[in-house]
Amino acid sequence: xSDNTAxxxxxxxxxxxxxSPHGWLTVVDKVSFNVGRNDIVCVVGESGxxxxxxxxxxxxxxxxxxxxxxSGSVRFDGQELVGMGNRQINRIRGNDIGFxxxxxxxSLNPAYTVGEQIAEVVRRHxxxxxxxxxxxxxEALDRVHIASASxxxxxxxxxxxxxxxxxxxxxxxxxxxxxxxxxxxxxxALDVTIQARILELLRELQxxxxxxxxxxxxxxxxxxDIARYVVVMYGAQVVEAAPVDDLFGxxxxxxTSGLLGAMPQVALERGHDPIAIPGTVAQAHAWPTGCRxxxxxxxxxxxxxxxxxxxxxxxxxxxxxxxxTEELRPILGRATMVPA
Amino acid sequence: xxxxxxxxxxxxxxxxxxxSTGFMGARRKLHAVNDVSMEIAAGETLGLVGESGxxxxxxxxxxxxxxxxxxxxxxxxxxxxxxxxxxxxxxxxxRMQMVFQDPYSSLNPxxxxxxxxxxxxxxxxxxxxDERRSMVGRMLESVGLHxxxxxxxxxxxxxxxxxxxxxxxxxxxxxxLVVLDEPVSALDVSTQxxxxxxxxxxxxxxxxxxxxxxxDLSVVRLMSPRVAVMYLGEIVETGPSGRVYDEPAHPxxxxxxxxxxxPDPERQRTAHxxxxxxxxxxxxxxxxxCRFRTxxxxxxxxxxxxxxxxxxxxxxxMASCHLHAHGPKLGGRSxxxxxKDRALVTVE
Amino acid sequence: xxxxxxxxxxxxxxxxxxxxxxxxxKNRTALAAAIILLIIVLIAIFAPYIAPHDPAxxxxxxxxxxxxxxxxxxxxxxxxxVASRLMFASRLSLVASLQAVAIALVIGMPLGLISGYxxxxxxxxxxxxxxxxxxxPALILAVVIVGLMGPSLTNAMTAxxxxxxxxxxxxxxxxxxxxxxxxxxxxxxATGCSDARIITRHVLPNVTGPLVVQATVLMxxxxxxxxxxxxxGLGTQPPEASWGAMLGTAFPYMAQSPVPTIAAGVVISVTxxxxxxxxxxxxxxxxxxxxxxx
Numbered sequence: 001x002s003d004n005t006a007x008x009x010x011x012x013x014x015x016x017x018x019x020s021p022h023g024w025l026t027v028v029d030k031v032s033f034n035v036g037r038n039d040i041v042c043v044v045g046e047s048g049x050x051x052x053x054x055x056x057x058x059x060x061x062x063x064x065x066x067x068x069x070x071s072g073s074v075r076f077d078g079q080e081l082v083g084m085g086n087r088q089i090n091r092i093r094g095n096d097i098g099f100x101x102x103x104x105x106x107s108l109n110p111a112y113t114v115g116e117q118i119a120e121v122v123r124r125h126x127x128x129x130x131x132x133x134x135x136x137x138x139e140a141l142d143r144v145h146i147a148s149a150s151x152x153x154x155x156x157x158x159x160x161x162x163x164x165x166x167x168x169x170x171x172x173x174x175x176x177x178x179x180x181x182x183x184x185x186x187x188x189a190l191d192v193t194i195q196a197r198i199l200e201l202l203r204e205l206q207x208x209x210x211x212x213x214x215x216x217x218x219x220x221x222x223x224x225d226i227a228r229y230v231v232v233m234y235g236a237q238v239v240e241a242a243p244v245d246d247l248f249g250x251x252x253x254x255x256t257s258g259l260l261g262a263m264p265q266v267a268l269e270r271g272h273d274p275i276a277i278p279g280t281v282a283q284a285h286a287w288p289t290g291c292r293x294x295x296x297x298x299x300x301x302x303x304x305x306x307x308x309x310x311x312x313x314x315x316x317x318x319x320x321x322x323x324x325t326e327e328l329r330p331i332l333g334r335a336t337m338v339p340a
Numbered sequence: 341x342x343x344x345x346x347x348x349x350x351x352x353x354x355x356x357x358x359x360s361t362g363f364m365g366a367r368r369k370l371h372a373v374n375d376v377s378m379e380i381a382a383g384e385t386l387g388l389v390g391e392s393g394x395x396x397x398x399x400x401x402x403x404x405x406x407x408x409x410x411x412x413x414x415x416x417x418x419x420x421x422x423x424x425x426x427x428x429x430x431x432x433x434x435r436m437q438m439v440f441q442d443p444y445s446s447l448n449p450x451x452x453x454x455x456x457x458x459x460x461x462x463x464x465x466x467x468x469x470d471e472r473r474s475m476v477g478r479m480l481e482s483v484g485l486h487x488x489x490x491x492x493x494x495x496x497x498x499x500x501x502x503x504x505x506x507x508x509x510x511x512x513x514x515x516x517l518v519v520l521d522e523p524v525s526a527l528d529v530s531t532q533x534x535x536x537x538x539x540x541x542x543x544x545x546x547x548x549x550x551x552x553x554x555x556d557l558s559v560v561r562l563m564s565p566r567v568a569v570m571y572l573g574e575i576v577e578t579g580p581s582g583r584v585y586d587e588p589a590h591p592x593x594x595x596x597x598x599x600x601x602x603p604d605p606e607r608q609r610t611a612h613x614x615x616x617x618x619x620x621x622x623x624x625x626x627x628x629x630c631r632f633r634t635x636x637x638x639x640x641x642x643x644x645x646x647x648x649x650x651x652x653x654x655x656x657x658m659a660s661c662h663l664h665a666h667g668p669k670l671g672g673r674s675x676x677x678x679x680k681d682r683a684l685v686t687v688e
Numbered sequence: 689x690x691x692x693x694x695x696x697x698x699x700x701x702x703x704x705x706x707x708x709x710x711x712x713x714k715n716r717t718a719l720a721a722a723i724i725l726l727i728i729v730l731i732a733i734f735a736p737y738i739a740p741h742d743p744a745x746x747x748x749x750x751x752x753x754x755x756x757x758x759x760x761x762x763x764x765x766x767x768x769x770v771a772s773r774l775m776f777a778s779r780l781s782l783v784a785s786l787q788a789v790a791i792a793l794v795i796g797m798p799l800g801l802i803s804g805y806x807x808x809x810x811x812x813x814x815x816x817x818x819x820x821x822x823x824x825p826a827l828i829l830a831v832v833i834v835g836l837m838g839p840s841l842t843n844a845m846t847a848x849x850x851x852x853x854x855x856x857x858x859x860x861x862x863x864x865x866x867x868x869x870x871x872x873x874x875x876x877x878a879t880g881c882s883d884a885r886i887i888t889r890h891v892l893p894n895v896t897g898p899l900v901v902q903a904t905v906l907m908x909x910x911x912x913x914x915x916x917x918x919x920x921g922l923g924t925q926p927p928e929a930s931w932g933a934m935l936g937t938a939f940p941y942m943a944q945s946p947v948p949t950i951a952a953g954v955v956i957s958v959t960x961x962x963x964x965x966x967x968x969x970x971x972x973x974x975x976x977x978x979x980x981x982x
Contacts, residue, residue: 046529046530047499047528161619162392164619191391191392191555192596192599192600193391193616195599196598196599196601196613196615200615218529219529220603221600221603222601223603224602224603224604224605224608225601225605225608227605244605245605248605248606258530259530260603262529263529263533264532264533264536264556264559264561265600265602265603267533267562268558268585273533273537273562274532274533274536274562276530276531276533276534276537277530277531278534280501280531281498281530281531
């Protein structure tokens, strides 16, 4: 039933609410994007941008946390996931969709060996025999370059270092050869030298298996390293989406260009102090009217930026949610990687 | 560097007791900071860079005597910190302060901003109440917050605002030295540079010396003229941050810089990168000779036998590496040049 | 960056709404218990104005009367109005348990703070003594102490207070151990605060949550213990009346006139239950409480 020309994951107008002392808050607001086959898509945003909730909602993980999906659809490989029964969606999670999270330690059960835990996933989804599942677990550990995988499979999570645990998590996620790997800030808790190796590993696994990767992060450096297509979120909405070279070469949204300008590395390159984005991240209980970024925007104009919700419009190769796109085109384009 | 250092650290050692090995085993010591020396001039910033397990935060805490010093000297101006008695130390705290990484846990949730900021004044200086109030107001405004926020509690603020409060608290007594322990790494990307710029401004106004502990070399490069790089409890390289950033002389520094992804996809695809193999060795039993040798792409025979000497580097500073002492491998070139010539992109 | 952080994210520049009381009031059971307890306290305070009869005036003509319009809950073996006596007895019972809990707090709280904060051999000594005390059944220990000091309500409640001090100490020590590791305690040390200031200003305010819960639950238990000791004749001495003493005097006449016994028993049970429910309510509300504007 899967159609190989359609995108693997198609998120359309997805909205999610969570309860709070201020009533139901919309923490994901009509988010749409696709993850193609054999593609790596990064969703980038700060805390409260809704990037993680979007992913959780897509695979049915917000209801157990007290949230609700108020609109939208999520089609994965031809099947609608929103409203799908727990039983069915459980068959997809861990099998067709693998997960890696930020905290590798809390995602592993300290009472079982890593081999047992990976084999368990394989047995549950593939109905393999104990021996076969174990063999697959060792293979998976080998694929993530854990040396002497067959003996290390019999070790417990605490015997692995942080970076190695993340490898184990990746091994578990890919043990069933998923079509889609969702990685939620998988390198945020790791040191940069370890992060470099994990990113390298993910790239290699993707290239070899042809699976798609949906990568969630707050770090534009990581995005530039791994993504092919980037979705930038701010204030529960997608504010910009474009192929990675377009996004970094010519950001179309003041937020994207502001994030870049605020990075110490970029400031060093350009030879000036980082240009801070003023103010604080918008909060779900008090979205600004009009453009949600407008109180912090350098180019804010009363009127077009402050009245009415803005649509996501198509510009060049990407999409942008900004009232002043055409005006800002030369300004933002110049303010990018080229040293002043 | 000026003749009168604000902080002088010599041969600092910090050890932790890590309990016994098994039943009735001997007590073992973990050498978290090993023979660290540094100097910071008045009003200067020194960056201390390293990854987790490098001992950089431990060194910062030990310099402020928030944890015990095993041996070595720490002098703040003319005063001995490492050997100070409890009473002397409490008085010394007026002159040296700290800003912690996580502003969500470093501010007492049961105190108002006014109480938090007044506390240093109450503890160290006999300032009348209404004067304290106005000092708090002025300090809040100088860190970019409304004076009216004084009546609020920490949970009413965002991470960046909380870090401003923490900075204000540290600056209340105009200390000579502030240790900044990863002051921006817990903050949202868009607010990090606000805090960095604020720190720069505050230093310009107050002339306070900063010891900036961070894992991100680009943050350190922005903030401080000099940098020291730590690996497994030891300083492996020091120097002017421009030189260290552009021409790292120690393979670990080079790896650290090349591992940080740059927000430019084109460059990420083509850059020469050193990807370190292996894991950080246990500080309980560090490798013999050079501590970095187990992960070093340039490892030589001598590295396991002798501890590397401190070699002065052209352009300023030093590096503890045999590559510079035993020249054949480098042939007079800088490490970066050496890597480029060999197109060295090392995979584990 | 999980969904939960978004919901719990600190609300910037918001009026401090979601406070402890709002949460507590959402807990219907605890709220009901608090209202009942409030009524009992009000009755205790205004007993002289509410009570239909003089609680001490005996009337030999009206011994062991059944409940009716004159004696709402009947009369006791000396012809005193049971309802009025219960109202006045509530003063003694509540004040007595308050006294016991206060003594427990005064002894247990500083020991717990010191034990948890200082640690080392100080902690070992205090904790071992504590464990030893807690291994005795509370009421037996109280009986022994009253036996040594002589029967009186003050002695009985002092004894109960001493017996409960280790429980307070244990709760405070436990919370102190975790608060001690908080970064803001280290930050206070970096600021140059003395240990005494750190304990009073930084540790104590942040252990009050569990402490209040424990104290509330102990109020109920102290009430029960007072009733037990008074029932045995070791607490309240005649002609004073507490609920436990009333239970003791009414019990021998249970066969002829069951109402006074039952009434005293019901009042004791309801009050103890209220304290426990309030304790639970506070615990649940404190757990998620971000201290604000208190």
